[in-house]
Amino acid sequence: MRLSIVVPVYNEAATVGEVLARVLALPLDKEVIVVDDGSTDGTAAAIAARGGHELVCLRLDSNRGKGAAIREALARAAGDYVLIQDADLELAPEEIPQLLAPVLEGRATVVYGSRFLRGRGEAPWANYLGNRLLTGLANVLYGCRLTDVSTAYKLFPRSLIPQLDLQCARFEFCPEITAKLRRLGQYIAEVPVTFHPRTSRHGKKLRYLRDGLRAAWTLLRWRCWQPAPAAAPVPCAPPKT
Numbered sequence: 496m497r498l499s500i501v502v503p504v505y506n507e508a509a510t511v512g513e514v515l516a517r518v519l520a521l522p523l524d525k526e527v528i529v530v531d532d533g534s535t536d537g538t539a540a541a542i543a544a545r546g547g548h549e550l551v552c553l554r555l556d557s558n559r560g561k562g563a564a565i566r567e568a569l570a571r572a573a574g575d576y577v578l579i580q581d582a583d584l585e586l587a588p589e590e591i592p593q594l595l596a597p598v599l600e601g602r603a604t605v606v607y608g609s610r611f612l613r614g615r616g617e618a619p620w621a622n623y624l625g626n627r628l629l630t631g632l633a634n635v636l637y638g639c640r641l642t643d644v645s646t647a648y649k650l651f652p653r654s655l656i657p658q659l660d661l662q663c664a665r666f667e668f669c670p671e672i673t674a675k676l677r678r679l680g681q682y683i684a685e686v687p688v689t690f691h692p693r694t695s696r697h698g699k700k701l702r703y704l705r706d707g708l709r710a711a712w713t714l715l716r717w718r719c720w721q722p723a724p725a726a727a728p729v730p731c732a733p734p735k736t
Contacts, residue, residue, distance in 0.1 A: 562663030608648025
């Protein structure tokens with residue numbers, strides 16, 4: 496199974512080099528698609544310093560948002576599966592094989608790496624509670640039992656990309672893809688991952704109130720006002736083996 500690892504980047508000069516080095520070091524059949532979303536710091540130079548036949552580098556002319564950067568990468572992906580990897584070192588690339596395990600074992604086709612499956616851990620309370628509220632809304636609207644709808648680690652088949660028809664520009668990528676995966680009848684499995692949170696002082700770009708409200712609206716929009724391939728959510732249960 497070939498894996499396309501998508502790395503959206505905006506002003507992450509301090510961390511993107513290490514993230515790419517650790518991702519490229521993984522003993523997997525893979526391509527790594529890094530998308531520089533119009534960075535204005537030294538991100539472009541840090542990416543250029545990491546060569547290799549597995550690395551595909553894309554650069555957007557201006558800052559269009561995380562969702563737009565991911566959509567650009569998805570259009571170029573060639574692997575059997577796609578995984579999103581943030582460039583900020585909050586999630587350890589060495590845990591990627593844990594996300595692949597349910598797929599390789601035939602237990603799931605879509606897998607999220609949950610930061611909260613084992614509890615709050617090091618997460619700030621604002622982050623944790625906001626995610627609990629948003630995840631709870633997703634569970635109610637889409638009939639699933641997730642613990643972390645906002646995790647960056649999302650693994651899914653490339654074959655689903657045309658059906659997903661993603662329209663997101665910013666951080667609403669997470670609720671939109673979750674809503675559409677469920678409306679396509681996809682069971683979403685979770686595996687625990689280690690979370691090393693950072694704050695806005697250290698470069699965190701998410702704004703909890705603004706982006707949280709946008710995320711909630713996205714979940715409501717795709718449940719209540721948009722046409723779907725399925726008439727109702729499919730119960731969130733693992734596939735039978």
